Amino acid sequence: MALVEVRFGHQVIESPKLLRIEGVSEALYDALTALEEDVKAELIDGVMIVHSPEKTRHEDVFGFLFPLMRIFGIQTKQAKVLGSMATVHLGRCRKVKPDIAAVRLERAHLITEEAVEGAPDLVVEIVSESTRRYDFGEKRKVYEEAGVGEIWLVDFEREQVTIFRRGGKRYRSETKAKGVLRSQVLKGLWLQVEWL
Numbered sequence: 001m002a003l004v005e006v007r008f009g010h011q012v013i014e015s016p017k018l019l020r021i022e023g024v025s026e027a028l029y030d031a032l033t034a035l036e037e038d039v040k041a042e043l044i045d046g047v048m049i050v051h052s053p054e055k056t057r058h059e060d061v062f063g064f065l066f067p068l069m070r071i072f073g074i075q076t077k078q079a080k081v082l083g084s085m086a087t088v089h090l091g092r093c094r095k096v097k098p099d100i101a102a103v104r105l106e107r108a109h110l111i112t113e114e115a116v117e118g119a120p121d122l123v124v125e126i127v128s129e130s131t132r133r134y135d136f137g138e139k140r141k142v143y144e145e146a147g148v149g150e151i152w153l154v155d156f157e158r159e160q161v162t163i164f165r166r167g168g169k170r171y172r173s174e175t176k177a178k179g180v181l182r183s184q185v186l187k188g189l190w191l192q193v194e195w196l
Helices: 026-035 056-075 105-110 131-148
Strands: 006-008 012-013 018-022 041-044 047-051 079-082 086-093 094-096 100-104 122-127 148-156 160-167 170-176 180-182 190-192
Touching: 026 041, 026 047, 041 131, 056 079, 056 100, 056 122, 079 105, 094 131, 094 190, 100 105, 122 131, 131 148, 131 160
Parallel strands: 122 148
Antiparallel strands: 006 012, 018 047, 041 047, 041 094, 079 100, 086 094, 100 122, 148 160, 160 170, 180 190
C-alpha cells in the first residue's frame, strides 16, 4: 500500500526514493508509523523521511548479513542484533531504522518493546544509489552525534564497504573493496568484503 500518491492533473507521478515531510513531531511520527507498520520511515530533527520499498539486491545483501550477525551475537553471547524495522531512538525528534543494529549484552537494557532507547554499538546501512547521500550524510552524522561505536555503510553498487569507527570523540573511516572486514565492537566478527 502506498503511503503517499503524487498526482499532476490526472497523471500519477512516480514518488521520489526518499520522501521528506517537514514539521513532524515525535507524536505525529509515532501516530503515522503506527498506521502503516510495513513502511520504513525515519524522523530526523522534525523531518520525516519515508523510504521507497527496497530493491531485490538490497534484500539479498540484508538476507545474508542479518542472520550472520544475529547468529554470531547469540553464539558468542556478545550482542542482541535487530533488523531493519526496529526503531532506534537517538534523542528528541531522532528516530531511525538502520538496516541492522547491534547492542552489546551489557547494554541490553536500552532495548525496550518499542525501540532501542539510545545509541547501538554497531549499525549497518545497506547503501543504494537513491540513499547514498542520505546514508553517508545526515544519517551518519546523527549516528556519530549519538555516539554509535561502529557504522558500516555497505555499498553493493560500488562494491565496497566504508566503516566509521569511534575513537574518543572522533571517528576515523576505512573503505574496503576486497579483503577481510573485522568489527572492533563485536570481537571475532569478520567477513570477506567480496561476499557482499
